[in-house]
Amino acid sequence: MTSTADNNNNCQVQLQQSVRTNIPWHDLPVHLRSVLHNNQRDYEKFVFNYSLKNQLRFRGNLASKVFRQEQRYYELLIQKNINGLGVFPYHLADIVTKGLRVTPFNYYLEVLSQLLRSDKSYDTLPNFTAADCLRVLGIGRNEYLALISELKTHTTRTILFNSKPNPLDFLPRLPVRVHIEPWWRLDIGYVLETDIRLVTSAERSLLDDLIDFGAQPAGKCDYQVVQSLYRKGLIYLDVPICSEDRISIPPLRNFVMNRVSGDYFENLLYKIFVSADEHMSMAELAHMLQLELDSVKQAVSFICRLGFAQRKQSEHETDQPHPSWVGYNEEQLQTPQITPLNYNLHAGTGSRFDFEQQASPKTPKQDKDSSSIGYLSSDGNTSDFSFANVTTPNANSTQHNSDEQELSSELEDLSERTTTTKAPTATPAPVKSGKRVGFLFDSTLTAFLMMGNLSPGLKNHAVTMFEVGKLCEESLDSFLAELEQVSLLDAEGEGDVSRYFAHAVILRSTICSLRPLLPGGLDLLRLECLEGLDRETRDRVLEKKYKFIVSATPLTASLSHNFSIPFFGQFMRSSDALPMWSKLFYNHITGYGPPSLLLVRGTVLKALPRLFLGYGKLLVNILHSDSYVLNSENFRNLNDQLKNGCVLLQGYGIRTPGQLHYESFPFQANDARQAKWATHGAVQKLAALLDLRQQCGYITFLNTGVPDLGCEEYELAVKLKQPQRKRASVPSANKSNVPNDQLTSYQLKSPDENYFATTPEHGPANEYTSADCTQLLASELAKCPNSSRGELISQSSVELPMDGQSSSASEPEPLTEEWTLLDVNFGVPLFDVDTNTRICEQLVQQLCRDENLAALPGSAQQTQSLFLEFVRTCLYFEDDPATPAQLREPLQPSRALPHPRISLAFENGRVCYWNGR
Secondary structure, three states: HHHHHHHHHHHHHHHHHHOOOOOOOHHOOHHHHOOOOHHHHHHHHHHHHHHOOOOOOOOOOOHHHOOOOOOHHHHHHHHHHHOOOOOOOHHHHHHHHOOOOOHHHHHHHHHHHHHOOOOOHHOOOEHHHHHHHHHHHHHHHOOOOOOOOHHHHHHHHHHHHHHOHHHHHHOOOOOOOOOOOOEEEEEOOOOOOOHHHHOOOHHHHHHHHHOOOOOOOOHHOOOOHHHHHHHOEEEEEEEOOOOOOOOOOOOOOOOOOOEEEOHHHHHHHHHEEEEEOOOOOOOOOOOHHHHHHHHHHHHHHHHHHHHEEEEEEOOOOOOOOHHHHHOOHOOOOOOOOOOOOOHOOOOOOOHHHHHHHHOOOOOOOOOOOOOHHEOOOOOOOEOOOOOOOOOOOOOHHHHHHHHHHHHHHHHHHHHHHHOOOOOOOOOOOOOOOOOOOEEEEOHHHHHHHHHOOOOOOHHHHHHHHOOOOOOOOOHHHHHHHOOOOOOOHHEEEEOHHHHHHHHHHHHHHHHHHHHHHHHOOEEEEEEHHHHHOOHHHHHHHHHHHEEEEEEEEEOOOOOOOOOOOOEOOOOOOOOOOHHHHHHHHHHHHHHOOOOOEEEEOOOOOOOOHHHHOOOOOOEEOOOOOOOEEEEHHHHHHHHHHHHOOEEEEEEEEEOOEEEEEEEEOOOOOHHHHHHHHHOOOHHHHHHHHHOOOOOOOEEEEEOOOEEEEEOOOOOOOOEEEEEOOOOOOOOOOHOOOOOOOOOOOOOOOOOOHHHHHHOOOOOOOHOOOHHHHHHHHHHHHOOOOHHHHHHHOOOOOOOEEOOOHHHHHHOOOOEEEEOOEEEEEEEEOOOOOHHOOOHHHHHHHHOOOEEEEEEEEEEEEHHHHHHHHHHOOOOOOOOOOOOOHHHOOOOOOOOOOOOOOOOOOEEEEEEEOOOOO
């Protein structure tokens, strides 16, 4: 099934590549023709739909061979993009703006009006579309909510007239002043004869230059004239990116976190986010991502347009901009401008037409070119995208200029009210070169940084870490400055919120420790964004930039494949059943751990399993969720969980949840406090079988209140025996009516009744001893699960361990451990200060040495092999000849771990079959 799906995906990729490389039907490979049922018409449909979806240019592509109408092609492309709420196709601006007069302003007006008509929430907009709407229109989440409220108010007023208000009447009339860089280029848009009457002499001069000499750098023109012509929709801006350009990605500002649409362009933007840096040219980036250079340049151009990336200027760029550009950076607003909406200007009017008639009753009807301002939408109506929807008087240019200046002043006044103080200019830090350290985290950390009220400027960096998937070395100084404002003292009395503060404080100390390890510095990498890259691309990115990677732990996100460079983290790819298998693995190879039960899906618990008798608290591990503590009397609640998947139960305490202790490794020989834990039986077994010297991480110990004696007869290999049937000598009457929750189902032989006649008058009956009965009782208790551990468990007395005169007296005294092993994690924790500090010290002092890094992959592979062999032997009975052959074959590390097929119990220091009692 998997191979068939992979083949289909490969064929789809090949078909897409065929369209991009203009391979006609007669040159298409045979296997791709078979996918299309050998039908040329199906291939033409695929070419047309793929071209529209990916916004391919008409000329020079296969789309021109299968569809003859160029204008209609672009009209459909724009309409499809609007319906899909995509971003404006800036790479086609020379066609859609010059030919159809579709500007980013009226494009996003149509997008928002479509949302308002259907009464959809603001979160419907994809992230980049929402960010560009905010940049062009000045409409964010709050403004959109205000628009919906105003529309509903006017709807109640017009309901008597059986009509709904037009959302365009409530949207901005002019775009806001956008950020423009001097190296951007200006080009003329679709200019009508009526538009020329509405411009100043300086603006007309610039339009003439653009017509005569073509596109020009924005920095060579007057800044105010450029802004004015842009807001009138008479020019469009191009952000040129060449193959030698390099970019840097600072902390994001004005990014809108709504949702991801999953289209090709958005996926490309996120790939560039996590892969690009200022040391890599666009050609190198495209080669590393194995993508077309033009696609990469279009995506980088859009990121720079939004202000999410900055182009690194080369040394030969010495051209001085126009004097009006001096200080233009100070005019760029820290927060986006909010434009006045139409309903603020003409409250009470019914439509835009009414307002225009009142404002200028003598305005002649504007010329309307069907090829420039409209096209048929899917419902057959003509959608107007022209900037000419704002009608102005034409009596003289002075009157128009005064109106324009009045509106401009109103915009500027409102912009001043919505701006914040300008951030101080930071001194550029020296450029660091060479490979870097990668610190791997997941979305849990970014959630902690965003949810907690930690620092005013910290959320910007958290958004960057989440959306970009990376926080580069160049941004760490400002990030550390924000983290420095977080104090654990502020978390006092905050309850669970205190862990947000702890993560922020410990993250800062971790960055400060790891950052100086290499000359290139440190990058923070989000695992989910790396997983968005295919395996080959991810390996190329990491091998080019990083010498080794250190992982935060525990990670909630999944790791699909092991890294190709040295990695201080988990040795296995992630799987939903990995936490359950790994806990049993560590318990079995050491012989230490709380009583555990791994139940297969579909199991029904009718009574509390015997190995948990005496435990009032159970630790429940389920698929796709965090573990939680359950009172043992509520064990029947687990049956609902068992309907959906396997469950791992562990004894966690008698009356209250057990105490936890974290101990870091590698163990420091000169640390007296760690010497106590280094001699623990579980640690000694782990050190003998796993790599605790070259790797780093921490061991979780648990004190349940019941001592752990380890395993008397340790055996590394798991050998599951099939359940044996009850002996025939046992009477059938003894098999029935025996509760499952009793300690044993055996019937003991009654003592001699004649003894009671000689019992002392005042002596208690339980002082009676009989050699036969005592011997039988001892033999039956020896068969109980917990007898070898030195615990006498019954329904009435479940918490008291047996004293020195009990059957456990024969066990060696040194084997008794107050703390038992719960789990082992590889990486750097961000929740415990002491553990984090010791691990970072070990990384700095010895683990980052070249000889250790060279040996790290081999030790991880050895641990992986031991773990996979453990899982394999837990999937079948050793003495079952009917076991399928594939279960006896070694497990492949590239495949997901299988779910358990047999319910397993960990008791007496080893994993064995659970018989259901």
